[in-house]
Amino acid sequence: MSSVYSPAHEAARQALKEEQQTPIERRLDRVGKSVASWWGPIVVVDFLFGVSLIVVMWTFKAGFPGGVITAAAMVMYGAFRRALVRVKWGGILLLVMFGLLAFLAVESQHNGMPWLQRDFKFFLILLAAAVIATGRINVRSLIIGGMVGAILNVPVYYLHLTPDFYPPYLTGFYGDKNVAGMYYALWGCLGLSVLPKRWHRWWIAASFVLLFLTGSRTSLAAYGAGLAWMYLRPRTGVTFRLGLGAIGYFILKYLMENLSQSSAFGDRKGDDWFRHQIEEAMTAKTHVTPWYGLGLNQGKVLLGGVREAFFHNSYQQAFVEGGWPFLLIVIIAFMVIGLGIFDRRVVIPPVLLRLEGSVVVLLVCAWKLGEVFMTLGAFIILGMCMAHRLGVPRSIFRDAVPAHLQASSAQPLRAGSQVPATERAPRTYLQEQQDVDVPV
Known part of the structure; x- marks a missing residue:
């Protein structure tokens, strides 16, 4: 019997693994592979998690926002699933984030601000990101669920089955037109990862209509920026990428200032005047903020001494x-890990490219909208980026292969023979995914 690694050994390994599994475990194993291939069976529970994101801002009778409930459910459910991915430097990243939460609690207490509820929300969405980053949630099912929920939100709104706080603008379960716009822009980018290529132009057109x-x-400008990033990213290196980012900033600023004058959006003079007042108050409050901040729940201003408004x-x-600690850690997390701004590679897998486009949407929306970064939607995307940029697949059944099926270390490899499975360098999650990815 040959002692070198061969396809026959791999077939025997697979047969042994299936013998040791129950039917349910075999199905879950196939589902796990679809996390890497982005093509396969839909996991109903994970699909429902995605659908539930339409009520991410909805406050239920118990006083809990929908996003907090979904995050808690994802964490509890994911705790009973095995990890498919090991995130490099994951422990260090968690320690940094836990340190940030502790800092926010201490400095909020120092400033006499309540912090427990908001800090606990941050803790939950951080754990939800970790659950996704370790492959415990089927992200394809999650994305499809989010897309279906966003589409169902349209007829539900126009049938007047939801509150309407910003008529005639589409809000529905999202509650706010800017929150709705951000999520429709995110699904517009993420949907390109799970849809066949022939449907891409139709999905992009439908996303612009919904926006x-x-x-x-x-959100319209953010989606355009996300699409532009996905087009230009494979064609530019790091230096040109940074230059394009600076140019994109001025283009977006020009477009948004001119869009405000467009009659297509109706008469927005009063709305723009109110937003300008908020921006002036925000800037004034920022100038008097010490380096350690004013504490949680201070992201709002008082206009005219009577009306309170949240930051935009x-x-x-x-x-x-x-x-500075909070701001810098957030920027590093989304720009370095999420966007990969210093990633020297030009060619990256299509899935990661779509995720980077989604991060661009978040970065642009955060420029004109409040509470974008520390939300469940943003951390779901951050978790996906961590899995695909820093993840290494776990070989759960490698040690279960009998010795006679493994290559002998005493036998030298002949020319042209393959490296034994037990001696191969671990492949990154992206390398595994790239081998089986559906062309998009």
Whole structure:
């Protein structure tokens, strides 16, 4: 019997693994592979998690927002699933984030601000990101569920089955037109990962229509920026990428200022005047904020001494609530891990490219919307980026292969023979995914 690794050994390994599994375990194993291939069976529970994201801002009678309930359910359910991915430096990243939560609690207490409820929400969405990053949630099912929920939200809204706080703009279960716009832009990018290529142009067109119905000019610009990133990213290196980012900033600023004058969005003079007042108040509050911040729940301003308004800029909100530590950690997490701004590779797998486009949507929306970064939707995308940028697949059944099926270390490899499975360098999650990815 040959002692070198061969396809026959791999077939025997697979047969032994299936013998040791129950029918349910065999199905879960096939489902796990679909996390890497983005093509396969849909996991109903994970699909429902995605659908539930339409009520992410909905406050239920118990006082809990829908996003917190979904995050808690994902964490509890994921705890009973085995991890398919090991995230490099995952322990260090968790320690940094837990350290940030502790810092926010201490500095909020120092400023006399309540912090427990908001800090606990951050803790939950962080755990949800970790569950996704370790492959415990089938992300394809999650994305498809989110897309289906976003589509169902349209007829439900126009049939007047949901509250309507911003008529005539599409809100539905999302509650706010800007929140709705951000999520429709995110699904517009993520949907390109799970749809066949021949459907891409139709999905992009449908996403622009839905974004127009929300009336969110920022989300329209963010989606355009995300698509532009997905087109230009494989064609530019790091230096040109940074330059394009600077150019994109001025283009977006110009477009949003001119979109505000477009009659297609109706008469928005009063709305723009109110937003300008909020921006001036935000800037004034930012200037008096110490380096450590003013504490959690300070991301709001008082207009005219009588009306309270939340921040319309997530960067300023992070600085005011947690100072430079909060702002810098958030920016590093989304720009370095999420966007891969310093990634020197030009060619990356299509799935990661779509995820980077989604991160661009978040970065642009955060410029004109409050509470973008520390939300379940943002951390779901961050968890996916961690899995695909830093993840290494776990070989759960490698040690279960009998010795006579493994290559002998005493036998030298002949020319042209394959490296034994037990001696191969671990492949990254992206390398595994790239081998089986459906062309998009």
